Amino acid sequence: xxxxxxxxxxxxxIVAGFFFFAVAGLGKVRRLSIEKxxxxxxxxxxxxxxxKGYRWSNKVEVTVKNHQIVGIKxxxxxxxxxxxLSKKLFDQIIQKQSLQVDTVSNATVTCNAYLKAIENALLxxx
Numbered sequence: 001x002x003x004x005x006x007x008x009x010x011x012x013x014i015v016a017g018f019f020f021f022a023v024a025g026l027g028k029v030r031r032l033s034i035e036k037x038x039x040x041x042x043x044x045x046x047x048x049x050x051x052k053g054y055r056w057s058n059k060v061e062v063t064v065k066n067h068q069i070v071g072i073k074x075x076x077x078x079x080x081x082x083x084x085l086s087k088k089l090f091d092q093i094i095q096k097q098s099l100q101v102d103t104v105s106n107a108t109v110t111c112n113a114y115l116k117a118i119e120n121a122l123l124x125x126x
Contacts, residue, residue, distance in 0.1 A: 049121025
């Protein structure tokens with residue numbers, strides 16, 4: 001086998017690995033159900049929340065005051081520089097005081113990962 005053939009096989013394996021990593025879990029994270037949280041049962045405080053699902057992994061801190069979400073802070077993020085997306089999503093959540101918000105077009109999976117991390121944080125405040 002020639003050196004060129006070996007190099008091509010190695011490159012093909014690497015490309016296949018990247019492709020698998022990119023799409024692994026896409027459907028599962030897209031179909032995540034986000035629970036409706038009754039904020040009247042969430043005590044004041046700062047709650048950490050985390051979601052790990054394949055390549056979508058987020059840690060957030062959610063601040064609740066007077067049974068309202070007043071702040072959401074990213075602690076750890078693996079969205080590759082999508083800061084504007086998270087700001088838009090967090091603003092919607094704070095404005096509506098609900099996790100039942102519209103996801104950002106072409107970023108449903110990333111939004112669901114954030115929403116699940118926020119849900120997990122709020123569940124700690126009950």
